[in-house]
Amino acid sequence: MLTAEGYVVSKPRSGLFVVTPYKHVIASIPDTEVYDLSRKITSNPHIPTSVKHADFIDFDPTALDHDAFPIRTWNKMLKEALESHSSMIGNYGNPQGEQGLRAVLADYLRNSRGVYCSPEQIVIGVGMAYSIGILTKLLKDTRSVAFEEPGYNLVRDQFLLNGCEVLPISVNDKGVSLAALEESKAQIVYVTPSHQFPTGSIMPYPERERLLEWANARNAYIIEDDYDGEFRYLGKPIPSLQSLDTHGRVIYIGTFSKVLTPALRMNYMVLPPKLIEQLSNMPHEVLYAPSRVEQWAMQSFIEQDNWYRHIRKVRNLYRKRHHHLIGLIQNHLGQHVEITGQNAGLHIQMAVKKCKTTKELIDSAAEAGVKVYDFQKMWMNQHPVHYPKLYLGFAGLSLADMETGIRLLQKVWFME
Amino acid sequence: MLTAEGYVVSKPRSGLFVVTPYKHVIASIPDTEVYDLSRKITSNPHIPTSVKHADFIDFDPTALDHDAFPIRTWNKMLKEALESHSSMIGNYGNPQGEQGLRAVLADYLRNSRGVYCSPEQIVIGVGMAYSIGILTKLLKDTRSVAFEEPGYNLVRDQFLLNGCEVLPISVNDKGVSLAALEESKAQIVYVTPSHQFPTGSIMPYPERERLLEWANARNAYIIEDDYDGEFRYLGKPIPSLQSLDTHGRVIYIGTFSKVLTPALRMNYMVLPPKLIEQLSNMPHEVLYAPSRVEQWAMQSFIEQDNWYRHIRKVRNLYRKRHHHLIGLIQNHLGQHVEITGQNAGLHIQMAVKKCKTTKELIDSAAEAGVKVYDFQKMWMNQHPVHYPKLYLGFAGLSLADMETGIRLLQKVWFME
Numbered sequence: 001m002l003t004a005e006g007y008v009v010s011k012p013r014s015g016l017f018v019v020t021p022y023k024h025v026i027a028s029i030p031d032t033e034v035y036d037l038s039r040k041i042t043s044n045p046h047i048p049t050s051v052k053h054a055d056f057i058d059f060d061p062t063a064l065d066h067d068a069f070p071i072r073t074w075n076k077m078l079k080e081a082l083e084s085h086s087s088m089i090g091n092y093g094n095p096q097g098e099q100g101l102r103a104v105l106a107d108y109l110r111n112s113r114g115v116y117c118s119p120e121q122i123v124i125g126v127g128m129a130y131s132i133g134i135l136t137k138l139l140k141d142t143r144s145v146a147f148e149e150p151g152y153n154l155v156r157d158q159f160l161l162n163g164c165e166v167l168p169i170s171v172n173d174k175g176v177s178l179a180a181l182e183e184s185k186a187q188i189v190y191v192t193p194s195h196q197f198p199t200g201s202i203m204p205y206p207e208r209e210r211l212l213e214w215a216n217a218r219n220a221y222i223i224e225d226d227y228d229g230e231f232r233y234l235g236k237p238i239p240s241l242q243s244l245d246t247h248g249r250v251i252y253i254g255t256f257s258k259v260l261t262p263a264l265r266m267n268y269m270v271l272p273p274k275l276i277e278q279l280s281n282m283p284h285e286v287l288y289a290p291s292r293v294e295q296w297a298m299q300s301f302i303e304q305d306n307w308y309r310h311i312r313k314v315r316n317l318y319r320k321r322h323h324h325l326i327g328l329i330q331n332h333l334g335q336h337v338e339i340t341g342q343n344a345g346l347h348i349q350m351a352v353k354k355c356k357t358t359k360e361l362i363d364s365a366a367e368a369g370v371k372v373y374d375f376q377k378m379w380m381n382q383h384p385v386h387y388p389k390l391y392l393g394f395a396g397l398s399l400a401d402m403e404t405g406i407r408l409l410q411k412v413w414f415m416e
Numbered sequence: 417m418l419t420a421e422g423y424v425v426s427k428p429r430s431g432l433f434v435v436t437p438y439k440h441v442i443a444s445i446p447d448t449e450v451y452d453l454s455r456k457i458t459s460n461p462h463i464p465t466s467v468k469h470a471d472f473i474d475f476d477p478t479a480l481d482h483d484a485f486p487i488r489t490w491n492k493m494l495k496e497a498l499e500s501h502s503s504m505i506g507n508y509g510n511p512q513g514e515q516g517l518r519a520v521l522a523d524y525l526r527n528s529r530g531v532y533c534s535p536e537q538i539v540i541g542v543g544m545a546y547s548i549g550i551l552t553k554l555l556k557d558t559r560s561v562a563f564e565e566p567g568y569n570l571v572r573d574q575f576l577l578n579g580c581e582v583l584p585i586s587v588n589d590k591g592v593s594l595a596a597l598e599e600s601k602a603q604i605v606y607v608t609p610s611h612q613f614p615t616g617s618i619m620p621y622p623e624r625e626r627l628l629e630w631a632n633a634r635n636a637y638i639i640e641d642d643y644d645g646e647f648r649y650l651g652k653p654i655p656s657l658q659s660l661d662t663h664g665r666v667i668y669i670g671t672f673s674k675v676l677t678p679a680l681r682m683n684y685m686v687l688p689p690k691l692i693e694q695l696s697n698m699p700h701e702v703l704y705a706p707s708r709v710e711q712w713a714m715q716s717f718i719e720q721d722n723w724y725r726h727i728r729k730v731r732n733l734y735r736k737r738h739h740h741l742i743g744l745i746q747n748h749l750g751q752h753v754e755i756t757g758q759n760a761g762l763h764i765q766m767a768v769k770k771c772k773t774t775k776e777l778i779d780s781a782a783e784a785g786v787k788v789y790d791f792q793k794m795w796m797n798q799h800p801v802h803y804p805k806l807y808l809g810f811a812g813l814s815l816a817d818m819e820t821g822i823r824l825l826q827k828v829w830f831m832e
Binding site: 068083 | 476478479480481482484485487490491494495498499502503504505506507508509542543545546549553570573574576577673677678679680681682699701702704705706707708709710811812
């Protein structure tokens, strides 16, 4: 189903190599944007708030097309939300999330992602950090978390911040290595089966079944992060793990940040009934939902079919960008690179067959005005590197900018 | 400055009594609203989302007047925010909070609360649970937190949830007992000096100075929660602790939930420079700001003077309600009760001089259709009780409803 990649070198359960040839990696978010640390009282209050660098062609994997955002409709939803809920604006809402939003979300998840749940199982949240924070409190007796290696470092760090032990489990072209998982002592595993982050591999059906069997046999929990599950461009959809789960072992996490906008910071989690029961025994302050106003707006957005319409629109948009990017890479970078993860999601992975380090490639791209992203932070442990791997997001770039960007990469990497 | 109360019975450093005559207390938020635990898939998706019970006269201390919320202006701010920031809607924002909002907030805090800080010291957050979560990670080597007794249980629980040891320090009519604090081993103290929650006492200037000296001498941190600092109805304002702090020992926390609406779930924290520096050394995933759209809207709301105008409006509104409530209580409940905390804030404390338990008083009020709130959860330890104490919020009730409510209390408590 996927192009063979050959980058998974570590054997199951292994993972400690001392081969990484470079130490200094480029942070995926510019550090200067993360904290404003100048302690000068005289600082300019009107520094632009954007993290976008207009002068760069930025293959930012977290960016979306800002023109695709339905400003007028969203404004209308906000206005309606405020007006129709005006008598509730003076009160705190349900910390688990507004009942109305959870109800329409349950319908959406059933219809579109095969996730079968009641509104009572849904916890509306303010992002992955929040969701993982709750899960580590709920599952506080199981401190060993198996984690995709390479995997989404921001989520891995949340487990570490919350005092968990993280067991890196190598990823192959079928997702997380089940043999390695089975031999680990983990009681929780975090996976991205729809489109593994960052490699892009998709977990086939038989592996999903085997993963569920592992969880059932061990009374373990699977955290299924379906972060960009709405974006599948080729082939038949594979059912979510949650939809195949008959024993309440899957915790499903989804987000509005990929389809609509990351600016709302709104996500959701579907807990198995047993964990909802456990949650009810915790101090209720552990929960705090995002803005009620935006939750009400999101409810109307889904109810009035804008959500489905928007998904179709951006899926088509990003499918085009995705195909265009693959075409550009094939045409301009051709035999110098190898692409993986090209059937889904909002980014691709690219191995660059050149005797340069990742840092050298990123630096020379940056000098040419192009930002591409590192793979290194996604690894917990050091690992053997055949070819440097970079990843490129395409959702935030126009076709023209993409073309300019790839041509610049061709020039700076292979023609100079 | 404040009416003598006589309710502080525990001596400094003590606090363990076995006097509490009642075990079953009414939760301050109805439990049924906190979790929807029915696991029936068939649940009605259109259950109303409000936590307000229209048929009750509810002296809810967390409620605000929903009619005071400037719907039209806020809609305009949201619309402008989306339109003027449309090119940023596809990107994540600064996890510390939008620079523009932090800049206008720094101005506001300096002008109105005497809090002197740079925008770089401000962390925009999604509520107290989030802020305390960050602080406990930042101050992870100091696990002993002195906490007002009685104090705000929701905040206390956050310290406990994050693995801190909480040392209850008794509160008197000048705020937290400094003698008890000085003899404790605490390295952090959480205080609400503007209007102690829940007793309503205000910390006088000399006590503020002494508290700062304690922090300086011990290199300790003071967490100043100025949750309703905008609401002072009588007497000269007393400077915030942060404004008196010359050694960077005060962490100042404020919220938009009391002046504007709790539905946004937006607050902020001002960190001393040293802690901002420490924050920069933590994994940046520890931070996640609320919705960018609402942050942009809030920035415009403050910039365009709507914030100041709104504070004046609601301060006048709540001053009237406050005076009216005190008058009603004096007229109808008279010598049966004793009120404290009447100079500030959005709630009062009322001792009921009757040989009934708090539960009995709350239950009989509820039977008459009036919700008043318990004091018990605010205590960490058991304590001697002279008279049952209840607290009544007034911001969410019209003058007419207040009058009906107090008359009903008179009837059910003292005339039957």
